[in-house]
Amino acid sequence: MVVLIAKNTVKEGLQEEFLEIAKEMIARTREEAGCISYDLAGDQNDTQVFYFIEKYQDEKAVEFHRATEYFQTLVPKIAALRVKPSEVSTCTVVE
Incomplete structure (x- = not known):
């Protein structure tokens, strides 16, 4: 399992x-076959900070997600709203 934050x-x-x-x-990502979960959390201490918490079956599912038409369309729109580039941590579930 691959987890992205x-x-x-x-x-x-x-x-x-x-x-x-x-x-x-x-909504679109949750429909992907390799997506286990895909959530958005807002920081309780900073109303400008949000975290996408994504779980995928494997790296192949992450690659599929990033190649979708809606990812390619929506990410630039999101990028235009950010103060700085997204900070992405790629994690492996340990336990």
Whole structure:
């Protein structure tokens, strides 16, 4: 299993726009065969920070996700709303 944690710091005042796009990404990704779970969490201490918490069966499923048309379309829209590039941690479940 591969776990991705992607930190997104959104520009002030653009949180609602970010959430609209994120909701579409979440719905589409959850339909992928290799996706185990795909959630979005908001930081309790900073309303501009959101984390995509993604679990996939394997690296092949991650590659599939990144190659989808909607990923290629939605990620640039999300990128335009961020203060800086997304910070992505790729993890392996230990236990």
